Amino acid sequence: MISEKKILKTFQHLINTSDADDLIEVGSGDDAAVLDTKGKNIVHSLDISKVGTHFPPNFLPEDIAYRSVAVALSDLAAMGAYPSFMTIGLTSNSKDLKWYEDFAKGIENSIKDFKIELVGGDVTFGEISICVNVFGFLYDKPLKRSGAMPGEKIFVTGTLGIGKKGLDDVTNDVDSIYSQKFRRPEPQFLKSEFISKLASSCIDISDGLIKDLSSICSMSNVGANIKFEDIPILKDVADLSYGDDFELCFTISEANSLFLDESDYFCIGEIIEGNEILLFKNNNLITIETDGWDSFK
Amino acid sequence: MISEKKILKTFQHLINTSDADDLIEVGSGDDAAVLDTKGKNIVHSLDISKVGTHFPPNFLPEDIAYRSVAVALSDLAAMGAYPSFMTIGLTSNSKDLKWYEDFAKGIENSIKDFKIELVGGDVTFGEISICVNVFGFLYDKPLKRSGAMPGEKIFVTGTLGIGKKGLDDVTNDVDSIYSQKFRRPEPQFLKSEFISKLASSCIDISDGLIKDLSSICSMSNVGANIKFEDIPILKDVADLSYGDDFELCFTISEANSLFLDESDYFCIGEIIEGNEILLFKNNNLITIETDGWDSFK
Numbered sequence: 166m167i168s169e170k171k172i173l174k175t176f177q178h179l180i181n182t183s184d185a186d187d188l189i190e191v192g193s194g195d196d197a198a199v200l201d202t203k204g205k206n207i208v209h210s211l212d213i214s215k216v217g218t219h220f221p222p223n224f225l226p227e228d229i230a231y232r233s234v235a236v237a238l239s240d241l242a243a244m245g246a247y248p249s250f251m252t253i254g255l256t257s258n259s260k261d262l263k264w265y266e267d268f269a270k271g272i273e274n275s276i277k278d279f280k281i282e283l284v285g286g287d288v289t290f291g292e293i294s295i296c297v298n299v300f301g302f303l304y305d306k307p308l309k310r311s312g313a314m315p316g317e318k319i320f321v322t323g324t325l326g327i328g329k330k331g332l333d334d335v336t337n338d339v340d341s342i343y344s345q346k347f348r349r350p351e352p353q354f355l356k357s358e359f360i361s362k363l364a365s366s367c368i369d370i371s372d373g374l375i376k377d378l379s380s381i382c383s384m385s386n387v388g389a390n391i392k393f394e395d396i397p398i399l400k401d402v403a404d405l406s407y408g409d410d411f412e413l414c415f416t417i418s419e420a421n422s423l424f425l426d427e428s429d430y431f432c433i434g435e436i437i438e439g440n441e442i443l444l445f446k447n448n449n450l451i452t453i454e455t456d457g458w459d460s461f462k
Numbered sequence: 463m464i465s466e467k468k469i470l471k472t473f474q475h476l477i478n479t480s481d482a483d484d485l486i487e488v489g490s491g492d493d494a495a496v497l498d499t500k501g502k503n504i505v506h507s508l509d510i511s512k513v514g515t516h517f518p519p520n521f522l523p524e525d526i527a528y529r530s531v532a533v534a535l536s537d538l539a540a541m542g543a544y545p546s547f548m549t550i551g552l553t554s555n556s557k558d559l560k561w562y563e564d565f566a567k568g569i570e571n572s573i574k575d576f577k578i579e580l581v582g583g584d585v586t587f588g589e590i591s592i593c594v595n596v597f598g599f600l601y602d603k604p605l606k607r608s609g610a611m612p613g614e615k616i617f618v619t620g621t622l623g624i625g626k627k628g629l630d631d632v633t634n635d636v637d638s639i640y641s642q643k644f645r646r647p648e649p650q651f652l653k654s655e656f657i658s659k660l661a662s663s664c665i666d667i668s669d670g671l672i673k674d675l676s677s678i679c680s681m682s683n684v685g686a687n688i689k690f691e692d693i694p695i696l697k698d699v700a701d702l703s704y705g706d707d708f709e710l711c712f713t714i715s716e717a718n719s720l721f722l723d724e725s726d727y728f729c730i731g732e733i734i735e736g737n738e739i740l741l742f743k744n745n746n747l748i749t750i751e752t753d754g755w756d757s758f759k
Contacts, residue, residue, distance in 0.1 A: 183653075188504055191604045191606055192606065194607050195604075196537040196605075196666060197505045197507035197537045197538055198506050199505050199506075199543075200505075202501050202503075202504060202505045203501075205495060206487055208494045209494055209495050209496075210493060210494035210582070211550075211595065212551075213585075213586045213593070215553065215587075215588055217588075219586075238493070240494045241494055244492065245495065252595070254593040256510060256512065280549060285508060287508050287509055287510045288510075289510045289516075290512075291589055291591060294586070294588060296510070297507075298508060307492075309488055309492050310493070345716040366464065392605055447483070
């Protein structure tokens with residue numbers, strides 16, 4: 166019988182317990198962690214990743230761990246923040262200790278890649294679900310969703326549709342650059358830092374461009390005018406309504422947009438007065454379906 | 463069909479979105495929350511509560527919500543900290559919007575009772591599981607598990623075994639003071655504040671007195687000598703190995719123990735050299751079984 170104690174041991178070496186650490190006053194192993202944030206504002210986000218919903222049943226434990234952390238961190242990048250520390254609530258029904266060791270390897274790689282510290286967590290038994298809490302600090306100002314202004318340019322940081330193709334390939338056991346990116350998503354911290362002084366609003370594309378841009382528009386009380394031909398997509402218009410790309414979508418004044426390198430940032434349209442998102446393809450207004458959660462015109 | 467958007471709406475009124483708030487720089491609704499902790503150290507703990515493991519299948523959504531928050535907060539009390547804000551990751555397989563409305567009522571009551579702010583969260587579909595992240599600030603110094611010294615007195619703050627009886631009553635649909643306490647556990651914040659200047663080590667009794675006292679002993683490199691007759695218990699010796707009481711167990715110097723009111727704090731023994739917990743009943747050394755996770759003599 167596998168015990169909680171044995172499971173926790175597979176993570177023990179990853180948890181920073183040093184009281185001498187710059188951040189950690191009291192490390193994990195006690196009832197709670199005590200953290201010294203040096204007076205800086207904390208940026209926090211929480212993300213649940215669940216088997217069947219956020220990754221397919223054949224997804225490996227190391228990949229589950231890494232992807233869960235990366236996906237949660239994308240929200241920090243979208244807010245103009247860099248990672249500092251995290252806690253993980255793991256629910257798993259595996260009775261195989263190797264599953265937990267492999268999961269721990271994925272966490273370890275995420276710790277290295279994102280320069281983040283694991284400061285605590287909890288483990289319980291049940292259908293696989295990872296609740297990741299990430300904490301970070303601002304590069305500059307917070308990149309809120311509510312700062313878009315009419316006349317500003319709308320940019321995305323990369324090709325959309327890669328997340329969808331990655332999920333298809335992982336589900337079908339196809340090894341490709343897309344399945345690799347699905348297993349190791351890259352939160353856009355470098356671009357977040359670069360635009361944090363320049364952009365007016367920002368969101369990460371986790372629910373699909375149209376839905377996510379809708380969030381910026383509704384929170385900023387503006388509309389948007391976007392041109393299909395200018396959007397970097399992998400395949401077709403469906404790539405606009407599927408998420409999991411974890412690129413950033415942001416708005417920026419025309420003057421500030423001159424600082425952006427055209428090979429890294431793609432202008433897809435502009436913010437307008439009103440409350441509609443107008444998508445043009447060959448100068449014709451087109452309508453695309455989202456998954457029904459939000460209305461879209 | 464119930465949508466994530468509809469579910470989130472049932473919680474919307476509970477989330478503090480005011481940017482003018484003292485704590486909150488950027489409220490929920492954005493990619494992440496930005497929090498101003500005024501330079502104070504943050505105390506953080508995470509707790510997963512799961513149907514079948516932490517509460518029975520017939521537990522009502524309002525009670526699930528309230529208990530999940532209270533249980534998580536008990537770790538802050540054990541660390542000598544008071545609550546400030548929280549985030550909640552909710553997984554539920556209910557397709558009934560009323561379930562979420564009732565859950566939200568439980569959260570609302572916990573917000574009122576514990577003077578805590580909800581600053582964000584996530585919702586996903588699956589077997590019921592609540593991942594609660596609580597954040598607070600220290601009353602005085604951190605009440606670590608590692609501070610116990612030989613010669614100190616060991617105290618508990620209340621009767622043990624009430625959690626076990628409460629679970630039995632809830633499971634059997636018996637309405638009693640015990641089932642009521644199971645639905646509305648009380649983290650010991652008042653006592654935590656009072657002892658925060660006085661005690662040397664502290665833990666909350668969530669896994670059973672013997673296991674939890676073992677944690678203090680192993681982290682402090684000491685042993686303990688406890689007297690069964692002095693332990694306030696509801697029923698029998700089994701009450702020492704079952705948890706969920708959420709009383710505090712702490713150690714304190716004899717001099718400081720004179721400040722404690724005998725009707726609120728119960729001395730059950732003392733810290734000794736060594737690494738064993740010795741339990742005496744009628745002056746005879748007895749051995750009790752824990753659930754096998756920790757050795758115990």
